[in-house]
Amino acid sequence: MMPQILQSWALLLIVALGGLLSERGGILNIGLEGMITMGAFVAVAAAQAGAVVPVAALLGAIAAMLLALVFAQFSLRWQANPFIVGLAINVLAAGTVPLLSEIVFGTRGSVRIADGGIPVWTVVATAATVLVLVHAVVYATPLGLRLRIAGEEPEWLRAQGIGVTRYRLAGLVGSGLLAGLSGALLALRIGVYLPNISAGRGWIALVIVYLGYRTPAGLAVAALFFGIMEAVAVRAQSVLGVPPTVLLALPYVLTVVAFVSYAALRNRER
Amino acid sequence: MPVSQPRTRSGSAILAAVAALATVLLVILVTADDPARTLRTFLLGPWSNRYALGNLLSRAGMLALTGAGVVIAFRAGVFNLGGEGQVYLAAVVSTVVLLAGGVPTSLGVLAGASAAALLGGVSGWLRHRTGADELITSFLLSAAITPVLDYLLVGPLRDQSGSLLATPEIPASTRLAMLLPPSSLSSGALWAVVVLAVLWVVLHRTLFGYELRIVGYNRRLARYAGMSVGLYTIVPMALSGFLHGLAGAVLVVGVHHRSIVQFSGGLGWNGIAVALIARNRPELILPAAIFFAFLEAGARAAVLQNQTTWELGSIVQAVVFLFVTADVLARRRKKVVSAEAAS
Numbered sequence: 001m002m003p004q005i006l007q008s009w010a011l012l013l014i015v016a017l018g019g020l021l022s023e024r025g026g027i028l029n030i031g032l033e034g035m036i037t038m039g040a041f042v043a044v045a046a047a048q049a050g051a052v053v054p055v056a057a058l059l060g061a062i063a064a065m066l067l068a069l070v071f072a073q074f075s076l077r078w079q080a081n082p083f084i085v086g087l088a089i090n091v092l093a094a095g096t097v098p099l100l101s102e103i104v105f106g107t108r109g110s111v112r113i114a115d116g117g118i119p120v121w122t123v124v125a126t127a128a129t130v131l132v133l134v135h136a137v138v139y140a141t142p143l144g145l146r147l148r149i150a151g152e153e154p155e156w157l158r159a160q161g162i163g164v165t166r167y168r169l170a171g172l173v174g175s176g177l178l179a180g181l182s183g184a185l186l187a188l189r190i191g192v193y194l195p196n197i198s199a200g201r202g203w204i205a206l207v208i209v210y211l212g213y214r215t216p217a218g219l220a221v222a223a224l225f226f227g228i229m230e231a232v233a234v235r236a237q238s239v240l241g242v243p244p245t246v247l248l249a250l251p252y253v254l255t256v257v258a259f260v261s262y263a264a265l266r267n268r269e270r
Numbered sequence: 271m272p273v274s275q276p277r278t279r280s281g282s283a284i285l286a287a288v289a290a291l292a293t294v295l296l297v298i299l300v301t302a303d304d305p306a307r308t309l310r311t312f313l314l315g316p317w318s319n320r321y322a323l324g325n326l327l328s329r330a331g332m333l334a335l336t337g338a339g340v341v342i343a344f345r346a347g348v349f350n351l352g353g354e355g356q357v358y359l360a361a362v363v364s365t366v367v368l369l370a371g372g373v374p375t376s377l378g379v380l381a382g383a384s385a386a387a388l389l390g391g392v393s394g395w396l397r398h399r400t401g402a403d404e405l406i407t408s409f410l411l412s413a414a415i416t417p418v419l420d421y422l423l424v425g426p427l428r429d430q431s432g433s434l435l436a437t438p439e440i441p442a443s444t445r446l447a448m449l450l451p452p453s454s455l456s457s458g459a460l461w462a463v464v465v466l467a468v469l470w471v472v473l474h475r476t477l478f479g480y481e482l483r484i485v486g487y488n489r490r491l492a493r494y495a496g497m498s499v500g501l502y503t504i505v506p507m508a509l510s511g512f513l514h515g516l517a518g519a520v521l522v523v524g525v526h527h528r529s530i531v532q533f534s535g536g537l538g539w540n541g542i543a544v545a546l547i548a549r550n551r552p553e554l555i556l557p558a559a560i561f562f563a564f565l566e567a568g569a570r571a572a573v574l575q576n577q578t579t580w581e582l583g584s585i586v587q588a589v590v591f592l593f594v595t596a597d598v599l600a601r602r603r604k605k606v607v608s609a610e611a612a613s
Contacts, residue, residue, distance in 0.1 A: 095584025
């Protein structure tokens with residue numbers, strides 16, 4: 001069970017840290033779900049084409065970043081509503097990935113990688129590295145400072161003659177890279193691309209951002225909760241004989257419960 | 271994290287519609303063997319005969335209902351992202367109620383729509399009581415209920431005698447009158463017209479609608495003016511769920527006469543697209559819904575028996591979502607700092 005928990009924790013943490021980057025810059029990235037899917041698909045396609053694991057993962061991250069750039073073009077430059085643009089990214093991924101899959105592999109179903117999955121510790125080590133990196137960037141660099149100001153006091157930045165847009169762009173690009181990386185690692189770990197592979201992780205990640213009080217360390221703790229839940233859910237399937245279809249609902253139910261409890265708690269504090 | 275009310279400029283709505291049309295044209299022209307013929311099928315097919323026209327109007331009626339559901343939430347400044355699950359839930363609930371036998375259509379429809387209203391209302395209530403963002407909770411609740419409904423339709427509720435993953439058919443007496451047989455156009459499409467008229471009157475000619483719009487415009491102002499912001503958070507979310515539910519019920523009593531696994535897919539997301547193209551105005555919902563139904567039907571006619579249609583639908587939605595609130599000329603206009611874009 002421990003490897004399962006660690007794997008779920010690491011994969012969720014990486015996306016959530018991505019969500020944190022754009023959220024701290026002032027843009028809630030609803031499109032994480034689509035970016036995960038894109039990252040997973042491109043990584044598998046690259047691995048199929050013979051790319052080694054790090055390259056495949058990198059290509060997955062870059063593909064998702066391209067979606068983040070589309071997000072940025074519309075929401076930052078063309079001032080579109082970020083929620084609607086986020087939805088657009090999700091449906092765009094849901095529409096283009098099966099189409100690409102059909103063209104590249106001749107199937108809309110699952111696509112297996114020839115030489116199986118990467119070890120758990122690779123995923124965990126990556127997550128730990130990303131955690132340290134994000135923490136360092138957000139709290140110990142001018143970029144991170146300005147990113148946080150872009151989210152909290154954009155007027156102040158503007159008054160200093162520093163553009164807000166480029167920091168929000170940086171946040172979005174970071175979120176795209178990390179969401180893609182998470183999707184890529186997920187697919188490379190289980191050794192297969194599946195339709196609907198993200199399975200709500202993008203939404204869970206957003207909730208983790210809030211539950212973790214919008215700090216990298218907090219996120220690591222909040223992600224652990226969901227990691228354990230995911231592992232328990234996988235167990236419940238075999239032990240309790242819960243129908244697997246119904247089990248698909250569980251992450252969403254737990255996420256909404258966690259999110260509402262957190263909101264209620266915050267509300268009381270205020 | 272306050273959700274800013276998505277606003278559509280008239281230019282953007284037109285641009286989004288043109289972009290959607292261009293996307294469909296591009297895809298079918300690239301994939302077609304005989305572009306000229308495919309193009310004709312796409313443009314004229316949906317209007318060419320009673321059957322195609324009836325199906326188009328039937329679909330437009332349901333899209334108008336979900337679009338109206340999205341609009342009433344948007345106008346109150348709340349965001350119902352759970353439409354997909356609400357449509358599905360209402361469809362299954364009304365099927366189950368009507369299958370019990372001896373139940374009038376109206377009761378079955380009402381039961382389904384009420385279940386969806388409850389699902390939407392819960393998110394509104396959670397927003398009011400705990401501050402939990404209704405955008406996120408409505409999506410999550412909808413996503414949670416969908417696999418459960420799938421399970422019910424594949425398992426306990428399934429008609430074992432058929433090969434389809436579906437319930438048995440509802441009694442003939444509970445089905446709506448067909449207007450253009452053999453197409454699926456039923457009197458349910460007329461409900462949509464009535465709903466839109468009522469929505470317009472409520473929004474523009476009643477105190478409820480007036481206060482609702484003020485809450486949507488500025489919550490703080492509304493609170494200072496002594497309006498019950500909670501009421502205008504919960505009720506619009508519930509009404510939004512109710513209207514999505516009506517669409518789901520029409521899908522059963524008017525079109526399929528049963529619930530089929532995943533058969534309501536797309537009505538919720540497309541409702542958002544319809545609402546945005548209609549710029550949140552009730553009087554523009556019907557044209558926007560017909561436009562969308564036309565895009566869907568045209569694409570289906572053009573790439574007949576091809577799975578590409580489904581993905582094409584998603585891509586069209588994405589294009590609309592991208593362009594519909596965008597201001598493509600933002601850079602060229604005078605640089606007005608948009609404080610709202612920040613929130």
